[in-house]
Amino acid sequence: MTLDVPRPWAAVVLIASLLAGVGCLATEHQVPRYGIHEVVFEGPACGPTDAPARDIELVTRWRHEDGGPKLTVHGFWDGDGRGGAAGSVFKVRFCPIKEGVWTLVETTSNTPKLAKQRQGCRIECIASSHPGFWIVDTGNAGGRWYRRSDGSHPYIYGNTMYSFLSETDNRGPTGGNVADDIRANAGYFKKVRFSITGDRYPHPQVKPFLDDSGRPTDDGDFSHRPNPTWFHNRLDTAVQTAYENDLIADLILCGPDTKDSRSVLRAGKNDGDPTPILRYIAARYGSYSNVWVCLCNEFDIKQPKYSTEQIARFGQIMRQLLPYPTPMSIHTRPRDWYAELNTSPPWHDHVIIQRKIKKLPEAADWVSRNHAIGGHVPVIDDELAYEGAGDGWTEPDVIEAHVGAFLGGGYGTTGHKPASKQGHYFWGRFRDSEHKAADNLAWLRRIIDENVTFWRMAPADDPDIDDNRVGIFSNVHRDFRVMVWPGHEYVLGTNRARSQIQADLPAGTWRVTRYDAIDMRREVLSAGASGRFTFDAPDSRAVLFHFREVNQ
Numbered sequence: 115m116t117l118d119v120p121r122p123w124a125a126v127v128l129i130a131s132l133l134a135g136v137g138c139l140a141t142e143h144q145v146p147r148y149g150i151h152e153v154v155f156e157g158p159a160c161g162p163t164d165a166p167a168r169d170i171e172l173v174t175r176w177r178h179e180d181g182g183p184k185l186t187v188h189g190f191w192d193g194d195g196r197g198g199a200a201g202s203v204f205k206v207r208f209c210p211i212k213e214g215v216w217t218l219v220e221t222t223s224n225t226p227k228l229a230k231q232r233q234g235c236r237i238e239c240i241a242s243s244h245p246g247f248w249i250v251d252t253g254n255a256g257g258r259w260y261r262r263s264d265g266s267h268p269y270i271y272g273n274t275m276y277s278f279l280s281e282t283d284n285r286g287p288t289g290g291n292v293a294d295d296i297r298a299n300a301g302y303f304k305k306v307r308f309s310i311t312g313d314r315y316p317h318p319q320v321k322p323f324l325d326d327s328g329r330p331t332d333d334g335d336f337s338h339r340p341n342p343t344w345f346h347n348r349l350d351t352a353v354q355t356a357y358e359n360d361l362i363a364d365l366i367l368c369g370p371d372t373k374d375s376r377s378v379l380r381a382g383k384n385d386g387d388p389t390p391i392l393r394y395i396a397a398r399y400g401s402y403s404n405v406w407v408c409l410c411n412e413f414d415i416k417q418p419k420y421s422t423e424q425i426a427r428f429g430q431i432m433r434q435l436l437p438y439p440t441p442m443s444i445h446t447r448p449r450d451w452y453a454e455l456n457t458s459p460p461w462h463d464h465v466i467i468q469r470k471i472k473k474l475p476e477a478a479d480w481v482s483r484n485h486a487i488g489g490h491v492p493v494i495d496d497e498l499a500y501e502g503a504g505d506g507w508t509e510p511d512v513i514e515a516h517v518g519a520f521l522g523g524g525y526g527t528t529g530h531k532p533a534s535k536q537g538h539y540f541w542g543r544f545r546d547s548e549h550k551a552a553d554n555l556a557w558l559r560r561i562i563d564e565n566v567t568f569w570r571m572a573p574a575d576d577p578d579i580d581d582n583r584v585g586i587f588s589n590v591h592r593d594f595r596v597m598v599w600p601g602h603e604y605v606l607g608t609n610r611a612r613s614q615i616q617a618d619l620p621a622g623t624w625r626v627t628r629y630d631a632i633d634m635r636r637e638v639l640s641a642g643a644s645g646r647f648t649f650d651a652p653d654s655r656a657v658l659f660h661f662r663e664v665n666q
Contacts, residue, residue: 143237145239148246151237152208153235155228156202157172157202158228159200162341167390168390171188172221173187175222178216179214187207198342209402210237217234219233245266245268246263247438247439248260255599256485258490258493261569268563270305270362271527271558272496273552274538275299275306277541278290284536288543293352299544303555306364307366308366313371314372316332316374323340326383330344353402363405366410367379367395368420392431407436407440443462446466453487469497472499473515474594475594475609481525481526493523495519501530510632513555517631520607530544530549554631554632558629565627571603573595587606590612604661605658606658608651609654611652613651617648617661618646619645622644623665626647630654
């Protein structure tokens with residue numbers, strides 16, 4: 115099963131100004147709201163032995179015709195602009211967030227050839243149906259959920275494909291295709307997380323960085339010298355295709371696994387300063403509304419490790435460089451979020467936790483607890499349940515865990531792991547015939563989106579909610595969990611059979627619907643319940659009972 119959603123805004127995504135030099139095209143470009151407008155600059159010629167990401171700064175400032183907002187967007191070197199690692203092409207990617215005319219009012223650079231170039235360029239931002247950026251909804255449920263710029267609240271289940279950009283596995287080329295893999299994931303998930311490098315399965319020739327001699331390398335200590343061939347042909351393809359399919363591209367900058375990939379933030383060949391790669395990622399991808407940033411995977415486990423002080427500093431640098439409210443966080447060892455990572459002002463807007471879980475109550479409680487620890491921001495368990503023999507997780511294990519994450523007031527991410535370091539979760543080449551929980555999670559995500567006002571809901575045991583652990587329900591099993599929007603909406607999650615559960619409904623008429631995520635079945639139990647409502651939970655590991663006041 116796939117979720118094919120028409121996206122009229124996807125046809126016009128990236129518009130390039132192909133003429134460089136001082137001044138601008140006489141005719142304004144029309145760019146859809148939340149589209150990407152790419153402006154090309156003619157800079158100094160650079161080659162594989164140069165380090166323009168470190169040595170050349172290009173900064174543009176844009177202003178809306180009504181005087182605000184004003185946006186500062188960095189530029190980046192893109193080789194010859196066609197994937198070659200030598201050339202004089204510099205680019206700025208700008209995303210208009212408001213209809214009307216935008217003007218590039220200032221171009222600054224430490225290189226005279228780029229300074230003042232393209233000043234005065236104007237574009238007209240036109241209406242589009244694109245939902246925009248992912249922003250923490252601070253006005254509802256204590257900041258547990260994301261909303262889009264347009265006010266919508268899509269629910270998120272994610273997938274993992276750590277090294278799929280290399281299209282390489284332990285035997286060589288996979289025959290995979292980055293764009294095809296992104297499109298396949300978009301039929302089931304709302305987010306895919308992956309490394310910006312090839313990590314454990316690097317490409318034999320094409321590498322993400324260039325060493326001091328200009329040779330392609332996987333060594334992240336050279337992160338101040340990103341290879342435009344890799345980023346133009348691979349990461350650009352992934353991000354752009356994900357944008358067209360409204361799929362979150364969650365970019366892991368450092369890691370997950372090998373010393374080479376984990377050295378990106380160490381930046382050993384640049385005196386330990388990762389600012390160039392942070393600025394490069396912010397410039398190249400920070401204007402995409404579908405991009406999220408994970409600074410590092412398991413930053414405190416494998417070599418090289420990073421301290422919480424280092425991570426907080428890197429996060430603050432990155433937050434200053436990002437022109438838009440790009441979601442950003444860090445992936446820790448399997449434990450609660452480190453409170454030391456909470457800074458003022460905050461650099462992270464969500465909490466990533468790692469805990470592989472099979473059971474509904476544990477998944478719910480793990481997510482719920484970390485909401486407060488992380489500063490009352492959304493929580494995502496990004497290694498909640500990998501399906502396959504690698505961890506011994508079955509299809510029902512994955513489904514139950516993800517229902518639990520939802521009931522904990524957060525999100526979850528899966529992956530397919532037939533063996534350690536093998537399968538979709540590293541190689542890509544997603545196939546629903548192997549990752550069998552994918553269609554269940556897609557079904558459940560659609561059910562939540564279409565029926566549950568989840569962004570107004572929180573776990574019933576939250577101290578800020580005037581309720582108790584089981585809400586309006588009685589005779590429930592200790593493993594059941596409840597989400598509430600008191601007086602309006604309630605969700606009870608069950609993972610086993612239970613007879614004679616009771617719901618003491620507030621005043622009004624209530625619609626009661628049962629959703630079994632294992633069988634992907636929906637049943638309306640009552641369209642007009644009131645008072646005390648009695649019902650049975652089936653012998654299934656992942657069921658939601660949804661109670662909604664009819665006239666709300």
